[in-house]
Amino acid sequence: MRQYFILITKVTFCLLVFQSGIAKAAEVNVYSHRHYEADDALYAKFTKETGIKVNIVKASADALIERIKAEGKDSPADILITADAGRLVRAQSAGILQEAKSKILDKQVPANMRDDSYHWYGFTVRARVLIYSKERIKPSELDTYEDLADPKWKGRLLARSSSNIYNQSLLASIIANNGKSEAIKWASAVRKNMARPPEGSDRDQMRAVAAGIGDVAIANTYYVGLLVNSSSPKDREVASKVGVYFPNQKGRGAHINVSGGGLVKWSKNKSNAIKLLEFLTGPAAQEKFPVTTYEFPLQISSTDSTLLKSWGEFKADTLSLSKLGELNSEAVKAFALANWK
Amino acid sequence: MIGVGQNINRNRLSTSWWWISAVLISLVLIAPLSVIAKSLISEPGEGWELISELLLADYIRGTLIMIIGVGALTLIFGVGSAWVVTVWEFPGKKFFSLTLMLPMAIPTYVMAYGYSFIKYDVRDPLMIWIREHWGPEVMSQSTEIFNHFLAILVLSFALYPYVYIAARIGFAEISGAYIENSRLLGRGLLRSMFSVGIPLARPAIVGGLLLALLEVVNEYGAMTYYGIETLTTGIFVSWTDLGDKDSAIRLAGVAMVVVFIIIVVERALRGRAKYHAHRASYGNLSGPTKTAIGSFIAFTLCAILLLLSFVIPLLKLTLNAFYGWREIDLWGLVSGPLSDSLLISGIACGVIIVSALIVTYAKRLFPNILMKLLGKLCMLGYAVPGAVVAISVLIYFSDIGKLIGTSSNDISLTRIMFTMTPIGLIVAYAVRFMTPALAPIEAGMARVSSSMDEASALLGRSSWGGFFRVHLPLLRLPLLGALIVLFVDVLKELPLTLVLRPPNVETLATTCYGLIQKEERIADGSLPALILIIAGALGVLALHGLIRRRTVY
Numbered sequence: 012m013r014q015y016f017i018l019i020t021k022v023t024f025c026l027l028v029f030q031s032g033i034a035k036a037a038e039v040n041v042y043s044h045r046h047y048e049a050d051d052a053l054y055a056k057f058t059k060e061t062g063i064k065v066n067i068v069k070a071s072a073d074a075l076i077e078r079i080k081a082e083g084k085d086s087p088a089d090i091l092i093t094a095d096a097g098r099l100v101r102a103q104s105a106g107i108l109q110e111a112k113s114k115i116l117d118k119q120v121p122a123n124m125r126d127d128s129y130h131w132y133g134f135t136v137r138a139r140v141l142i143y144s145k146e147r148i149k150p151s152e153l154d155t156y157e158d159l160a161d162p163k164w165k166g167r168l169l170a171r172s173s174s175n176i177y178n179q180s181l182l183a184s185i186i187a188n189n190g191k192s193e194a195i196k197w198a199s200a201v202r203k204n205m206a207r208p209p210e211g212s213d214r215d216q217m218r219a220v221a222a223g224i225g226d227v228a229i230a231n232t233y234y235v236g237l238l239v240n241s242s243s244p245k246d247r248e249v250a251s252k253v254g255v256y257f258p259n260q261k262g263r264g265a266h267i268n269v270s271g272g273g274l275v276k277w278s279k280n281k282s283n284a285i286k287l288l289e290f291l292t293g294p295a296a297q298e299k300f301p302v303t304t305y306e307f308p309l310q311i312s313s314t315d316s317t318l319l320k321s322w323g324e325f326k327a328d329t330l331s332l333s334k335l336g337e338l339n340s341e342a343v344k345a346f347a348l349a350n351w352k
Numbered sequence: 353m354i355g356v357g358q359n360i361n362r363n364r365l366s367t368s369w370w371w372i373s374a375v376l377i378s379l380v381l382i383a384p385l386s387v388i389a390k391s392l393i394s395e396p397g398e399g400w401e402l403i404s405e406l407l408l409a410d411y412i413r414g415t416l417i418m419i420i421g422v423g424a425l426t427l428i429f430g431v432g433s434a435w436v437v438t439v440w441e442f443p444g445k446k447f448f449s450l451t452l453m454l455p456m457a458i459p460t461y462v463m464a465y466g467y468s469f470i471k472y473d474v475r476d477p478l479m480i481w482i483r484e485h486w487g488p489e490v491m492s493q494s495t496e497i498f499n500h501f502l503a504i505l506v507l508s509f510a511l512y513p514y515v516y517i518a519a520r521i522g523f524a525e526i527s528g529a530y531i532e533n534s535r536l537l538g539r540g541l542l543r544s545m546f547s548v549g550i551p552l553a554r555p556a557i558v559g560g561l562l563l564a565l566l567e568v569v570n571e572y573g574a575m576t577y578y579g580i581e582t583l584t585t586g587i588f589v590s591w592t593d594l595g596d597k598d599s600a601i602r603l604a605g606v607a608m609v610v611v612f613i614i615i616v617v618e619r620a621l622r623g624r625a626k627y628h629a630h631r632a633s634y635g636n637l638s639g640p641t642k643t644a645i646g647s648f649i650a651f652t653l654c655a656i657l658l659l660l661s662f663v664i665p666l667l668k669l670t671l672n673a674f675y676g677w678r679e680i681d682l683w684g685l686v687s688g689p690l691s692d693s694l695l696i697s698g699i700a701c702g703v704i705i706v707s708a709l710i711v712t713y714a715k716r717l718f719p720n721i722l723m724k725l726l727g728k729l730c731m732l733g734y735a736v737p738g739a740v741v742a743i744s745v746l747i748y749f750s751d752i753g754k755l756i757g758t759s760s761n762d763i764s765l766t767r768i769m770f771t772m773t774p775i776g777l778i779v780a781y782a783v784r785f786m787t788p789a790l791a792p793i794e795a796g797m798a799r800v801s802s803s804m805d806e807a808s809a810l811l812g813r814s815s816w817g818g819f820f821r822v823h824l825p826l827l828r829l830p831l832l833g834a835l836i837v838l839f840v841d842v843l844k845e846l847p848l849t850l851v852l853r854p855p856n857v858e859t860l861a862t863t864c865y866g867l868i869q870k871e872e873r874i875a876d877g878s879l880p881a882l883i884l885i886i887a888g889a890l891g892v893l894a895l896h897g898l899i900r901r902r903t904v905y
């Protein structure tokens with residue numbers, strides 16, 4: 012019976028075979044949350060340098076985590092890549108990652124941007140900042156994230172939905188710094204100061220600032236880069252009307268997060284996978300991110316990108332990013348209690 | 353009724369084949385959903401308390417508002433336009449009867465992007481004007497209301513063809529004599545629609561409406577785009593934000609209850625009455641040309657609907673796609689995503705249609721509770737968000753894989769189904785999309801009088817004979833209708849495909865999602881979106897051509 016089963020599946024396999032993760036000599040299978048086409052170019056470069064083929068499944072981090080959990084030891088995945096440390100922590104606590112010990116990785120990735128137990132490593136940095144209208148706001152009027160709770164901002168703030176991980180990690184950092192009840196109060200006050208109910212993407216918030224719906228938006232820096240370099244003249248106009256402000260510079264610094272990857276527990280191409288992580292955190296890739304996706308490199312200030320430099324040097328929060336993951340569910344609850352949908 | 357005459361033994365054998373395969377198919381399709389049922393019974397996670405206290409009421413309210421709004425509009429657009437092109441002779445009638453189906457080739461999230469200019473160019477200035485007159489509070493509230501209206505409108509543009517196609521098929525099967533009688537009795541065409549057309553075509557129309565409403569319950573992309581909270585957006589909140597898969601699956605359970613209610617209401621609306629309209633004279637359906645003013649009105653209504661639901665979003669996408677100079681990798685799109693999409697959709701459609709036929713016919717041969725229940729349960733997958741279906745299928749089959757064990761390290765059930773081949777993806781499509789196949793086939797079969805089966809059996813035909821000689825020919829219209837809906841549905845499918853596609857497989861939907869939604873590279877994403885729409889539209893046109901050639905009308 013079993014032989015028949017195998018025979019049948021083999022025949023079906025031959026009929027339906029796709030160019031997919033069939034075990035080949037040198038390859039690495041990546042499950043990635045990142046949708047950027049620029050990443051594909053990096054993988055191509057990696058293949059050219061090492062001869063290791065990169066196979067990719069792109070989907071949301073949560074779906075990929077579930078997929079790896081369900082596939083278990085049959086999972087073809089070698090690396091899980093997410094756009095946020097919180098998701099990596101979640102994957103780690105789901106038990107689907109393993110240690111990827113590598114001296115090169117330890118050297119290339121700053122300590123607060125990787126897991127203490129070597130389960131995951133960041134490879135790009137993003138800062139969540141205040142985007143303001145150059146027409147109506149002077150940078151001197153802005154101060155801290157906490158200041159956004161002030162009633163003077165009533166009807167003037169813009170932010171996307173709390174279901175977005177970037178907002179959750181920002182609130183997690185506020186919980187870590189100010190405590191849970193302060194964080195709920197903050198989220199509730201900011202929600203009341205919003206010009207409209209949360210909707211759309213970070214870029215939509217900037218568009219609304221440019222259009223005059225509100226004066227200040229919470230958004231990630233690289234989205235400004237994407238607008239500046241957009242093929243749409245409307246988006247470029249939006250970019251010209253908004254300014255970037257790094258908050259909390261006198262205190263803990265602006266909130267940052269990483270996009271990173273972890274070695275999957277059942278990886279069958281472990282050394283190839285570690286090579287890819289080393290490549291992504293290494294100089295060749297680090298040079299590329301600021302100019303293709305406008306993300307900061309791991310060494311934030313070491314970039315030649317004129318755009319990133321034009322935003323000025325800034326102080327980044329040194330909170331360990333693992334903490335963001337640990338506090339993620341607290342943050343989600345706080346948002347729900349604050350009625351920030 | 354079965355096995356009349358001397359062929360009793362042969363018939364028994366052949367009929368038991370039907371129910372055995374129907375049961376097997378149903379089990380494969382229903383079993384993965386048991387994963388959902390299991391977590392419904394289990395102890396709720398800590399996230400559930402939060403959701404049920406703070407969020408659930410809003411989710412249900414949002415879902416109901418959208419169901420009612422889109423339901424009403426799709427009925428008006430779909431039934432109204434179907435009636436006009438069926439009974440009215442006016443210039444452009446043929447053109448409209450064909451093209452009014454096309455908006456269904458546009459995925460809802462692409463439709464939302466096609467209409468994004470309303471958000472920025474119409475709504476935002478309007479809202480600023482409102483703020484100047486009534487203050488920021490009113491602006492915030494008006495934004496919310498405006499978003500709901502816009503979402504209802506955009507979804508209705510994308511979904512009315514489900515009702516339109518169903519109503520066309522329903523109307524086409526009504527003998528022209530009924531309408532002529534109604535008109536001889538002095539009723540205008542509009543009144544005839546309410547007194548003759550709608551009652552006689554009701555099973556088909558309600559079936560189409562059911563599909564549209566299930567799409568609404570399941571909608572994710574457009575809802576988040578407009579900031580509307582529904583049960584489905586809630587599923588993603590609890591799954592991805594709270595990391596509480598069990599609560600997500602519970603919400604999916606609530607969504608399934610909503611859908612179950614819709615199905616029950618549909619059954620009630622379909623009524624006990626069975627209309628077996630005579631199909632004597634297809635040819636007489638259209639009335640003679642009416643007044644010039646009447647034709648003008650008919651033309652204008654159809655033109656406006658087509659313009660809003662298809663031409664404008666398509667134009668917008670075309671403008672986006674060819675905006676500015678840049679390298680366009682057309683061949684890459686055709687050889688990769690397009691061929692993957694067509695191949696996978698084609699296989700999936702075949703599998704689903706055959707399964708639906710077997711299940712429906714078995715239910716007709718054995719109209720017992722078990723068969724009816726299985727038939728209904730097969731429809732549940734349509735109520736479950738694609739991502740949840742994906743995870744359920746994955747968990748279910750990897751559990752089975754663990755039971756079977758592996759013969760070697762490289763070959764295992766999970767790897768074969770989900771990594772090496774798209775078999776798992778196709779099974780998941782079947783779990784998710786049985787309804788668009790079952791609903792029209794059931795409605796079609798219900799219209800075949802049971803005296804036909806009896807006559808066939810009396811003439812000594814086996815159930816196979818009855819199936820191939822009686823039902824298949826009579827089912828041609830509903831079958832092709834189902835195929836259109838199915839093909840386009842699978843082609844557009846996104847969340848399930850994202851999760852379950854084998855490595856390196858990109859469909860048109862995943863490509864344009866990645867570019868438009870994730871990267872907001874509208875210009876780059878518009879091209880795969882256009883190809884997706886054109887592929888869907890060509891499919892619709894080709895199948896429609898088949899319908900026309902094969903039928904008399």
